[in-house]
Amino acid sequence: MNADWYQVETPHFRIVTNGRPAMVRDLARDLERFRAATSQVLRIRGDRQRLTVFALANRSSYAGIVGEEQARQTGGMFNHTSYGSFALVNLERYRFMREHPAREFLFHEYTHFLTYGSSPVQFPFWYSEGFAEFFSTAEFPGDGSYMFGAIPVDRASSLIRDRPMPLEDLLRATxxxxxxxxxxxxxAGGWMLTHWLIMSSDKGGKIGDYIDAYNRGADPVDALTNALDMPLEDLERAYLQQAKDRFPKGKGQLPDDYRPADPQPRPMSQQRAVAEIARYMVMSGRKSESLEELVQYARAEGVDSHELTSVMAVAETGTGAFERAEEILATIPADLHGEFWYRSAEAWLWLRWELQKGTESDPKQMAVVRDKFVSLINDNDEVAAHWYGLAIAMQKLGHLRGQYLEMLEQAYLRAPREREIAWWYAHELYLDRDAESFAFVARPLLMQTSGQEFREQLQSMLADLPAEGVRQAERAGDTLGGTFTKYRNYSACKALALAFDYKGAYALGYVFDSPDQDAANDRALEVCEARVLNSVWKRRVESMRRAIGSSAAPTPPSAACSRGLAGRANCPTICWR
Incomplete structure (x- = not known):
């Protein structure tokens, strides 16, 4: 850890590193080019969060965060947390990779981030990894073009040394x-089958049907063979043939409005770097022993800080040592109490302390906690943890379910893979008897957990509140159905974008007779997003104001509309230009 630290920032990435600044600057440029290419190919619009990457110079630095055992087994990690998404990478581990150390690893993980970082949809293990591997070998020849589909270095060695995994075993693997x-x-097998589906078959458009069926609980093998309309024997024959073939590449041009990033590494104090790493360790649930070692190091090297002190208080709060956490926070000077990191630590301490008191909790103190979370959200509305804390405080204060459920929904939308948030949201939707929304949250949650008791409870709830056939006519309504009928009769180069919330409110935008399909897609999304911001968000702000009796409500987030009908899995559409 004892080294010079730098941060490299671009519009969509922030890299904290003790590696060589020039090398990391090039990596940041590559990541921006990769984002521009994949966002275009996958037709994914506007991820709202910047990805934070800790690029560690060597194994020693990496092991100091993840521990010796993980450092032996891995060269990088990726974490989705209720505070954001983070990647760690050991640059030394990837120094022999082509083009740039760690590039394939980060391209792989960023594909995960783009495709389902903000979605509850579950991808089968083979497809999730195969899809990310397919894009991990992105190439940029230098003429404004890009290429995907080369064989990843590690997969090439696997395909040469080993027989491919039998197809049925691959499809059922978890x-x-x-x-x-x-x-x-x-x-290796996931990359090979994904490559065939995207580049060599005429079945790419059926992948969405497969993902939908898989998320509805269909048998993994039946789901794919039915979606592709291929017997398992024919599919396995095509899959195994891939190991003997050459692999074509997909090509395209970067968007016309793309401008290369030119980030400049800026020195970062070791104090700040240690505090950020410590905060990540707490947020991602790293072992307390590793955090204690980092704190001891910081004190020994004279790089302790008040921000690191606040992280220690957060860690103590998480263990239930509330008095100790309060004592730690009390050592931070009053002129720093307005800092975001201090306010967050204090809000969670007070909330968890009041919750521990049960029926003896103080409503006035809980109201203060609620307003603290509102203030934090107003400063940064992308932190799911703060929406979650607000929802908890509102429920404890006796707000109506519909009011705190609005806040819980915002937490879930930002961190759908956080089980604690997803479970509570699913439970509240179940109590609300909202069958479709409950199933949308509960089914992927069921696929994420292996605990038998928990699974049985979710399965029982799903059986009690089946989504099939529930409220479809009510949700669609005559006006919406009429709109779809009208839309079907329009000419080509048309597009329709539709956004639903969990109560059935919707915003819709469509266009027709556009110059080309891309223009139609973009314009329909613009219309939809504008209507979301003008209608759905206004309703939520009013609900928030009624709930807390104040005009202080979070500023609106970016709208998120989806092409096609609501409820379909968010499976990327491949579109080579």
């Missing part, structure tokens, strides 16, 4: 059912 050797085969 992270919990494979060992280390089998996992490597899943990555």
């Amino acid at each position: 992270p919990a059912t494979v060992d280390k050797k089998q996992r490597l085969k899943v990555y």
Whole structure:
């Protein structure tokens, strides 16, 4: 850890590093080019969060965060948390990779971030990793073009040394059912099958049907063979043939409005770097021993800080040592109490302390906590944890379910893979008897957990509140149905974008007779997003104001509309230009 630290910032990435600044600057440029290419190819618009990458110079730095055992087994990690998404990478581990150290790893993980970082939809293990591997070998020849689909270095060695995993085993594999050797085969076989689906078959448009069926609980093998309309034997024959073929590449041009990033590395104090790393360790649930070692190091090297002190208070709050956390926060000077990191630590301490008191909690203190979370959200409305804290405080204060459910929904939309948030949201939707929304949240949650008791409870709730056939006519309504009928009769180069909230409110935009399909897609989304911001968000702000009796409400987030009908899995559409 004892080294010079730098941060490199671009519009969509922030890299904190103790590696060589020039090398990391090039990596940041590549990441921006990769984002521009994949966002265009996958037709993904506007991720709202910047990804933070900790690019560690060597194994020693990396092991100081993840521990010795993980450092032996991995060269990088990716975490979705209720505070944001983070990547860690050991630059030394990837120094022999082509083009640039760690590039393939980060391209792989950023593909995950783009495709389902903000979605509850579950991808089968083979497809999730195979899809990310397909894009990990992106190339940029230098003429404004890009290429995807080259064989990843690690997959090439697997395909040469080992026989491909049998197709049925591949389709049924999960992270919990494979060992280390089998996992490597899943990555190789997943890449091979995904490559065939995207580049060599005429079945790419059916992948969405497969993902939909998989998320509805269909048998993994039946879901794919039915979606592709291929017997398993024919599909396996095409899959195995891939190991003997050459692999074509997909090509395209970067968007016309793309401008290369020119980030300049800026020195970062070791105090700030240590505090940020410590905060990440707490947010991602790293072992307390590693945090204690980092704190001891900071004190020994004279790089302790008040921000690091606040992180220690957060860690103590998480263990239930509230008095100790209060004592730690009390050491931070009053002139720093307005800092975001201090206010967040204090809000969570007070909330968890009041919750521990049960029926003895103080409503006045809880109201103060609620307003603290509102203030934090007004400063940064992308932190799911703060929406979650606000929802908890509102429920404890006795607000109506519809009021705190609005806040819980915002937390879920920002961190749908946080199980604690997803479980509470699913439970409240179940109590609300909202069958479709409950199923939308509960089904992927069921697929994420392996605990038998928890699974049985969710399965029982899903059986009690089946979504099929519930409120479809009510949700669509005559006006919406009429709109779809009218839309079907329009000419080509048309597009329709539709956004639903969980109560059935919707915003819709469509266009026709556009110059081309891309223009139609973009214009329909613009119309939809404008209507979301002008209608749905206004309703939420009014609900917020009624709930807290104040005009202080969070500023509106970016709207999120989806092409096609609501409820379909967010499976990326491949579109080579």
